[in-house]
Amino acid sequence: MSWAEFHQESERLAAQAQGLALTEPDSAQKLYVEAAKAEASALMDVDIFKVRTLGITAVSAVALWFKAREFAEAQRLAHRILGEADLPVFAREQLQVLLQTIWSEEVRQKADAKFTEGAFLVSVEGGQILTGGAPLDLVVSKVELLQSIFFRTVEFLQHMPHRKRGKASFDVQKICRPWLFQAAPGSYQFAVAIEDVGQGNLFEQVATAEEIKGTFVSLLHDATEDPNKSLAERVPDKEYRGTFLKLTRALAPTGNDFSVMTIRRDALDRNPIMLDASSRKVMADVIRKDFTKPRASGETEDTLNGTLRAVHLDQDWLEISVDGDHKKVYGVGETVDDEIGPLMNRPVAVRVLVQPSGRMTFVDIEAG
């Protein structure tokens, strides 16, 4: 048989396996094994001067062994090809990513705690990001934001009142815990797995860990792709919707730190959520239209660019230092802790309405 015949056989088996993956996973796994064998045979038959075909087939064979959950076989083949063949750059990189993905999956399988199936993968690239490295403060701030959105998702699904102050309660945190795992560094990546803790809670748990994970990702998707319609349908409560939108906007890049954040529902996600400058603008436009105070007669709009120095949400003000001059802005009481807390002592842009008396009232805040 030729490359074409082996590859065609592999395509047929893989397509069958994909069709059965959800309903008959054991049958799907066996089909993936057969597909991997066929593709490995195709790989042996490739003309070595057909470099692109060689690279694509190599990645395909290793990916099929991975999908067949035959991690040892996948690693063996990947290492052999990387060591022997003259591969194009894209294939070399994809094989290295596959190896890292396999190692991460093996680690999660060995972990004591029970995780929902798979993990969602978060990556940042561009700007200051290196392959496998990123500024620590950037990573920490994005991880904390994701955790905030995650716990808000739990509260939303539990039909709890919208929380304005403080962190999520211990009972909420106990329902499901997000974990960080190392992920394959195509850029800088980390994986978030959800631990299904849900035992001995003080209140009845409405949603499963799987449902929480699904809603969390759907919320991010709707806020990014269609904040006007889809998000409004999924989150009818305006306070919750505004908070999800503002926290998701905060995930997107503002300057030169990075250019895009990609969130994959799992390793096989073909349609990831992508947060970049243009999606930030889409969300900002919706926030401006639906979630900020309208300008009253006599008021002018302004933006203060400086460093956030103080916040007192109960007394309803914040203080921003603009070129050494401290300016107080009132009317911040409706802003939630999750949104404004991470911005303390950081560059910010605060939109305000200036009254004829000079008093400034808060409209919106973003990282500068």
Add this chain to the structure above:
Amino acid sequence: MMGAYGCVIAAVELTQGIYTVRRAETETGADYYVAPPGMGIEDLEGCFRLEVSGMSKGNNKAVEHLLFSKMEQTKRGNSNLPAIAGVIGFEVLRILIEYVEEK
């Protein structure tokens, strides 16, 4: 998502005269390869990789933004080019197709 693939594949055939000939597995799913008639039988050397995305809701501007994002995603960190990006907006019944060139 399979609906998006079917629609974009059909649109590429009708508008560009090139056909889906092969599929190859990747870490995140599978890539489809398209080629003019007569090509893509014995190898993948002359094929275009097809990148597809779809959105069930969203206006024309959102679909255009999706195409732009898809093209940037296709160019970024992956030199398995040449490629074609195709996106579909089901609410506005619009398909956009663009060839992706190497930087």
